[in-house]
Amino acid sequence: MIKxxxxxxxxxxxxxxxxxxxxxxxxxxxxxxxxxxxxxSNHPPMLACAIGQHMHSxxxxxxxxxxxxxxxxxGLRRQVYYCGYHSGRDVDKFKxxxxxxxPARQVSAPIIAECVAHVECRVEQRAPAGDKWxxxxxxxxxxxxxxxxxxxxxxxxxxxxxxxxxxGGRFTGKAS
Ligand SMILES: Cc1cc2nc3c(=O)[nH]c(=O)nc-3n(C[C@H](O)[C@H](O)[C@H](O)COP(=O)(O)O)c2cc1C
Numbered sequence: 001m002i003k004x005x006x007x008x009x010x011x012x013x014x015x016x017x018x019x020x021x022x023x024x025x026x027x028x029x030x031x032x033x034x035x036x037x038x039x040x041s042n043h044p045p046m047l048a049c050a051i052g053q054h055m056h057s058x059x060x061x062x063x064x065x066x067x068x069x070x071x072x073x074x075g076l077r078r079q080v081y082y083c084g085y086h087s088g089r090d091v092d093k094f095k096x097x098x099x100x101x102x103p104a105r106q107v108s109a110p111i112i113a114e115c116v117a118h119v120e121c122r123v124e125q126r127a128p129a130g131d132k133w134x135x136x137x138x139x140x141x142x143x144x145x146x147x148x149x150x151x152x153x154x155x156x157x158x159x160x161x162x163x164x165x166x167x168g169g170r171f172t173g174k175a176s
Contacts, residue, residue, distance in 0.1 A: 017155075018080050021049065022109045023067040024060035024088075026101055029110050031093040032057040033084030036132070037069060045139035047121065050132035056088040058133050065123040066107035067137070070115035071144075071155065079114075106140045116155070117144035 016035040024030045037049035047069070051058045061067055072080055079097040086093060094101050101110035104120050111118045121137035128134075148155070 018072060018084075019049075020070040020072055020076075020080060020083055020099075020112055020115060021051075021057065021067050022070060022101070022112060023057050024064060025108045026110055029094065029101055030057055030060055030088035031083045031097070031099065031112065032088070033080050034069075040136065045142075046124070046137060047119070047139060048134055048136045050129055050134050052131060053128075053133055060088075061123060061133075061135055062126070064108055066109050067121050067123070067135075068104055068107060068109050068111050069119040069121065070112040071117035071119075073114055073116045074155065076114060104141075105143075116148045118142065 017037075019034050019037050021032050021034045021037070022029055023032070032051065032055065034049055034051065038047060040046050040048045049069070051061065079099055082097050083093050086096070093099070100113035102113045104111045104118070107120045107122065111120075118141075119139055120141040121139055123135050123137045125136040126133050127136065
């Protein structure tokens with residue numbers, strides 16, 4: 001019989017995509033790097049994303065109930081990691097990364113011009129999920145760069161090896 005051993009299970013979810021979620025409103029809009037984001041319903045179109053309960057973005061989402069999932073173009077790795085390691089409580093991430101905010105079509109949060117696809121969402125439910133809030137949201141609009149749609153531009157599926165530093169060490173094999 002094959003022997004089964006304990007594992008850091010998250011590595012089996014790798015590669016994950018990385019998204020830049022915009023929330024809040026200009027001039028105080030914020031950007032957070034998020035991997036825990038997935039479609040959950042086709043009819044109506046809905047998605048869910050898990051955001052740390054103490055993060056600035058969770059506070060903004062609670063206040064406005066609106067956000068945009070921006071899909072980064074290849075080559076935005078530095079900006080993704082900046083937004084994933086700094087809090088909007090301390091810095092203006094648009095200013096620090098040089099990313100450009102543009103008005104969204106239906107929500108108050110801006111889109112990021114340098115990203116190649118944008119999914120505008122309105123929060124319908126917020127559920128506690130461990131150290132995160134799970135925001136379950138209706139998709140109000142979705143659009144992408146023509147080059148992406150026609151295949152001239154391709155997305156990066158992941159940014160290298162399983163990033164143990166970001167996700168690792170969360171599960172030691174014993175449920176608590
Ligand atoms: C690649 C990457 C993916 C991340 N994914 C998530 C995620 O899915 N959920 C989350 O709460 N934080 C995630 N983070 C961490 C947040 O982006 C980070 O804590 C950020 O500084 C919070 O910013 P804020 O305080 O401005 O909201 C990720 C970070 C990186 C680098």
